[in-house]
Amino acid sequence: MYKLFKPTKKISSKLKKALIENPHWILNDFEILDQLITSEKNKTNGNIVDLRDIFLKKTKSKLEDLSKLHTHTISAAYENFLGASNLHRCIIKILEQKNLEKLIDILTTDIIKILQCSVIILLFSGKEKVVLNNPYFINIKNEEIKKIMRSAKLTKKKLTRLKSNSTELYTKKILNESSPKIYSEAMLSLCTYSEDYNSILILGSSSKNFFNEKNKTDYLDILAKVISIQLRNHISALK
Template identity: 30%
Template sequence: MSSENAAIPGDLRTKIISEPEVILEDRDLMRALIAANEKIMGGNIVDLRGIAMERLESRLERLEETHRHVIAAAYENLAGTNMIHRAVLKMLDPTGFDDFLKNLTTEISDILRLDALRLVLESPVANEDPAARGLGDTLLVVDPGFVEAYLTQGRNVPVRQVTLRQVQPESDTIYGERSDWIRSEACLRLDFGKGRLPGMLVLGAEDPHQFKPTQGTDLLTFFAGVFERAMRRWLA
């Protein structure tokens, strides 16, 4: 059949013949062609190739969706890594303990997008000096055993270095007036070395989904490790 007698205009027909992959890559067009072919064959004929193509297309869509999720997770992980690295560098800047504490609730808190940050230190003399319980908005001195009790909430569970969860009812000891609007937290248990009581760094967020038990903890574990080493300088 000549291009002049064809139902398709000559220039379009020539374009399709020269570049057939254009049609093959167009899903909507391929569906229309398959549907037209099935209509011509009639309802009594089963087109196995068409069925196979539909299944392959379904698999391809699932693979593409998985690919998008993997890419999104990779970008999110990269962004989180960069955030932690920036916070670590800022943590190493101060040359005095007062500046170190101030830096926690200003620059580091901003970098990590936190709404509250509290450093908790256990001390055997916390009861003897009530004034020591609240040293500013950053440091809280508590009795020995407080960290484990806060992390486990009275349950017989192992104490992990990083605990991610929604805020507990007992959190007013940590956040004070802010406990009314802090909705999720990351609790980093701190080991300051042999012979020293443990501590805890608590990161609070108004967003209830910022810290969830299903999230990975590798980056926060690294951050806690660096923080422990930085604190040992001031506890020495």
């Protein structure tokens, strides 16, 4: 004998339209996200591992803290989850770091591998010099870093600049001859959340087309904001 089930009640077209136009209503509400994932899991075999569930549980508290500072960053990250796994791997690792030295270390080891870059350099100019045992964290004069930002046209609205003209790459000015050959670079402004310092993250690639000017910068913009938050937190902790 077959059991008959009542069909699931569909949401109204008006509500559906509102949700489609405002996905952040769900993306910024962790209770709703939890319920959605739980409901989806109940429909599947218990042996199936839902990677979304693992990701949410592992980073939930950290993302909640981060969302208080910049909810748009988190919304964009969740919206692009399936197509931007590398971005999320970077976010998780960046949020896990407990101090500035560990943050710089993870950028120049794990993050560089995830992003498939040849080199990562962080330029910093603050009221006081910050000394770290990492050759890729470089203190420079405030006038110089402002000059670099003006040249790259980096602002609080334009966080990323890509360049593939090998004669104009800043990395060539600061890397020694034994360093990897760089043919394209991305500059990320890390000044989004602080007026106390200026900082730029430079990603260099041995491929000329890797950071081509025609490429979109959406994911790098999100990455810049996440690093900016962590950088501000760790710099503040040094005071």
